[in-house]
Amino acid sequence: DIVMTQTPLSSPVTLGQPASISCRSSQSLIHSDGNIHLSWFQQRPGQPPRLLIYRISKRFSGVPDRFSGSGAGTDFTLKISRVEAEDVGVYYCMQATQFPHTFGQGTKLEIK
Amino acid sequence: QVQLVQSGAEVKKSGASVKVSCKASGYTFTSYHITWVRQAPGQGLEWMGWVSTYNGNTNYAQKLQGRVTMTTDTSTSTAYLELRSLRSDDTAVYYCTRRYCSPGTCYYDYWGQGTLVTVSS
Numbered sequence: 001d002i003v004m005t006q007t008p009l010s011s012p013v014t015l016g017q018p019a020s021i022s023c024r025s026s027q028s029l030i031h032s033d034g035n036i037h038l039s040w041f042q043q044r045p046g047q048p049p050r051l052l053i054y055r056i057s058k059r060f061s062g063v064p065d066r067f068s069g070s071g072a073g074t075d076f077t078l079k080i081s082r083v084e085a086e087d088v089g090v091y092y093c094m095q096a097t098q099f100p101h102t103f104g105q106g107t108k109l110e111i112k
Numbered sequence: 113q114v115q116l117v118q119s120g121a122e123v124k125k126s127g128a129s130v131k132v133s134c135k136a137s138g139y140t141f142t143s144y145h146i147t148w149v150r151q152a153p154g155q156g157l158e159w160m161g162w163v164s165t166y167n168g169n170t171n172y173a174q175k176l177q178g179r180v181t182m183t184t185d186t187s188t189s190t191a192y193l194e195l196r197s198l199r200s201d202d203t204a205v206y207y208c209t210r211r212y213c214s215p216g217t218c219y220y221d222y223w224g225q226g227t228l229v230t231v232s233s
């Protein structure tokens with residue numbers, strides 16, 4: 001199985017400041033279709049996961065443009081340009097290139 | 113609008129079985145697979161497997177093989193997850209999610225609200 005490793009596991013951030021979460025895969029995520037199926041999800045307390053980013057950098061419908069994704073190969077990053085109070089929660093990366101699809105351990109974003 | 117509505121919380125004894133439902137609306141049910149993901153209390157997300165809403169094909173996580181069955185009822189646009197021989201470490205919130213695919217792109221866009229399954233000894 002592909003192991004997804006996120007860092008940091010906890011990220012205290014000041015409101016209005018940027019935040020960055022890294023995700024590394026244990027092997028290449030290039031699918032046979034030539035694409036990399038790497039997504040990012042936000043999970044607020046008591047809520048189901050919410051899709052933010054798919055295929056490394058494509059923002060899902062309705063997601064604010066302060067969220068952005070980047071990366072290549074086995075290293076990927078989710079960035080929040082200016083953190084807002086509603087961004088508190090746990091963020092997960094997930095690979096959907098190879099079965100079983102696997103998630104990172106999650107990064108808890110909290111306000112300082 | 114797309115909605116996935118799951119059945120209510122369950123409490124089961126060790127060794128019993130549970131069946132969770134996920135009713136879809138707002139789109140053509142047979143066009144997109146349904147995947148099940150679970151989350152133990154205070155833990156991360158675990159992919160369990162998917163079921164094709166088109167032909168019933170399945171792909172299960174290795175660790176659940178033999179205990180899990182995912183099915184669909186296209187007449188009611190409902191997907192089902194059955195887990196047998198329940199153990200305490202099956203205590204979790206179970207989510208269904210739609211796997212949207214278009215050429216070159218697939219992602220999990222809509223999620224059910226979750227169903228808490230508690231396994232007690």
